[in-house]
């Protein structure tokens with residue numbers, strides 16, 4: 133009988149460049165975990181004591197795309213050598229026996245900031261090659277079944293293999309207890325469609341999926357800062373009617389959409405009567421968070437407004453702005469949005485996504501075929517807000 137699994141290290145994936153802010157956030161929220169090995173986009177932490185109950189592990193931070201317990205590190209000159217070394221780790225054998233992981237997430241740490249010279253997070257050739265080698269060499273005791281799916285069902289153990297360097301992989305495990313934990317490396321399987329006018333399409337698609345915003349087709353959403361329009365297209369593709377507010381020009385393909393209305397003004401100058409039917413609000417303005425919140429409050433704070441929930445992008449012109457996050461979230465809650473969660477989305481740049489709902493009870497229980505992306509059948513989140521993941 134092998135000794136029970138009791139890892140003492142944890143790992144997290146984050147945005148390339150967000151390592152320091154992730155470490156500072158973990159130091160505040162989980163002081164028992166001290167930073168250890170770190171590379172851009174990938175950070176490990178060491179606990180004072182081994183984790184006796186791996187199922188209770190949490191490293192909740194808005195900046196951790198995905199996180200888990202570490203099982204070890206392997207080095208090798210080829211992917212086949214590395215894959216063999218993964219399966220040969222005694223900790224992996226123990227994890228297979230005791231946790232019976234249902235899936236394998238193989239991902240590479242980000243090598244650039246999202247949107248930088250065309251880089252986008254997600255599957256890379258190195259990760260796909262590693263996954264192929266790992267599956268080819270998998271022992272019979274690995275019972276996972278990928279079946280081509282790019283999302284893991286909820287509440288399963290997942291074996292993680294992070295390609296940290298071409299010749300050095302990090303191995304770990306996590307439970308798929310949240311939507312983002314079901315995606316390899318915490319990156320949802322979203323691709324920029326050919327009709328998208330900007331990469332903001334990716335951000336909004338991820339925001340809708342991660343937040344499980346309970347919006348239904350035909351409802352109106354106000355979008356503050358809508359130009360050039362990728363996010364508006366994602367909202368339109370989700371079946372929503374968009375009232376886009378922005379003094380900047382919009383491209384014809386968005387303007388011509390029958391469910392899009394352009395209010396070509398700054399937020400402060402837009403007639404509030406146009407917003408009376410809207411149930412949702414999104415904001416992505418290239419201004420400091422306090423100004424974004426001023427603009428949002430000037431809309432949702434009006435009498436007779438019926439906005440049930442919001443997706444807000446808060447820009448971080450300097451990472452230090454994060455220190456004010458608790459004030460920003462408290463301000464949003466003071467408008468009557470009690471369920472507030474925050475996450476640095478995989479497709480965010482130096483910014484954060486906040487979802488705010490009137491109450492936790494609003495969170496959508498995904499129904500099959502409800503909205504794109506359509507392949508999920510998740511239950512509600514298990515967290516309490518304001519919640520950082």
Ligand SMILES: C[S@@+](CC[C@H](N)C(=O)[O-])C[C@H]1O[C@@H](n2cnc3c(N)ncnc32)[C@H](O)[C@@H]1O
Pocket residue numbers: 330332333356357358359360361362363364377378379380397398399400416417418419427
């Ligand atoms: C990051 S871009 C928005 C991207 C957009 N959501 C998309 O999907 O392509 C920021 C936008 O905020 C707009 N903006 C800045 N201040 C504004 C204000 N006071 N009122 C309305 N729009 C504003 C800018 O004109 C700019 O187009």
